Amino acid sequence: MSMAATAPLPEHVVTDPDHIVVRGLHKTYPGAQQRVLDDVDLVVPRGTFVSLIGPSGCGKSTLLRAVAGLEPYDGGELSIFGASPQEACGYKAVGLVPQTPALLPWLTVARNVELPGRVNRGAERRRAARYGMGGPARTEGGVSTAELLDLVGLADKADAHPGHLSGGMQQRVAIARAFGLEPDVLLMDEPFSALDEFTREAMRLHLLSLWQRMQTTVLFVTHSVREAVTLSDQVVVMSARPGRIHEVIDVDLPRPRDRDVLADAHLHEVEDRVRDSLQDAWEHGAKPADLVPA
Numbered sequence: 001m002s003m004a005a006t007a008p009l010p011e012h013v014v015t016d017p018d019h020i021v022v023r024g025l026h027k028t029y030p031g032a033q034q035r036v037l038d039d040v041d042l043v044v045p046r047g048t049f050v051s052l053i054g055p056s057g058c059g060k061s062t063l064l065r066a067v068a069g070l071e072p073y074d075g076g077e078l079s080i081f082g083a084s085p086q087e088a089c090g091y092k093a094v095g096l097v098p099q100t101p102a103l104l105p106w107l108t109v110a111r112n113v114e115l116p117g118r119v120n121r122g123a124e125r126r127r128a129a130r131y132g133m134g135g136p137a138r139t140e141g142g143v144s145t146a147e148l149l150d151l152v153g154l155a156d157k158a159d160a161h162p163g164h165l166s167g168g169m170q171q172r173v174a175i176a177r178a179f180g181l182e183p184d185v186l187l188m189d190e191p192f193s194a195l196d197e198f199t200r201e202a203m204r205l206h207l208l209s210l211w212q213r214m215q216t217t218v219l220f221v222t223h224s225v226r227e228a229v230t231l232s233d234q235v236v237v238m239s240a241r242p243g244r245i246h247e248v249i250d251v252d253l254p255r256p257r258d259r260d261v262l263a264d265a266h267l268h269e270v271e272d273r274v275r276d277s278l279q280d281a282w283e284h285g286a287k288p289a290d291l292v293p294a
């Protein structure tokens, strides 16, 4: 299997500092009969919030891991604001929020949020070496741990230990920790899937506050149409067998997405568009007879 991710990228991709660019990406897992990703094209502008939605097994997580530099691919192009995924990971331009919070139980909430920053000072030097002092701004001057915890509604829990927090609170700490590293792009793979619907709704609002403050580019995998539309600038609908981009739907709802916006009838119209697209992707997805061979 060739690993195009480590090959030099074409000049037009390398010099695009303002977009994540995926072109013609394809991948087959070893031993599989068909591609998991086939000719995937996606362009994500810096600073936007983009959700990936599609049937189970269509390759959303695989695509996310490829962007994170954790998954080799067989062909195509992938660049993160002009860098290869491996290079971007080298200076911690890419953050990943998994489904479970993975906090260190013996450290306080504040220490959990601060830890990656302490560990990754070398990454900041590598980033400075690549971009120089005039590199792309991450945030307007950085944020303190106290501010991060305030943005996720945990200002009073800084000295608590994770074992004393609910699952939703722990996931909020994990999200604050991820934003605290000030990555250029944050990849979130169903981060709220283990939470009840009421907690999920609250989490979306906390996430939006953080995102608005930090201006991070977010790629967010979800199975929830409501979640995708509530959060995103664009919803990317994927089809399965093999995974392809079926449609990219703009979410033309105003920001901030406060309770008035979320109660507006237009939200439901956009949700219906996403549902129709998912249905269309399902009905017109490749049938066994025309599967793309590995």
Ligand SMILES: Nc1ncnc2c1ncn2[C@@H]1O[C@H](COP(=O)(O)OP(=O)(O)OP(=O)(O)O)[C@@H](O)[C@H]1O
Residues within 6 Å of the ligand: 029, 030, 036, 054, 055, 056, 057, 058, 059, 060, 061, 062, 063
């Ligand atoms: N490491 C692996 N080795 C072999 N096959 C894999 C591997 N990881 C995933 N797959 C297969 O690739 C396909 C896509 O998996 P992936 O997890 O990317 O899909 P997904 O869209 O994120 O699914 P879900 O929505 O259920 O989380 C599935 O058929 C899965 O079984």
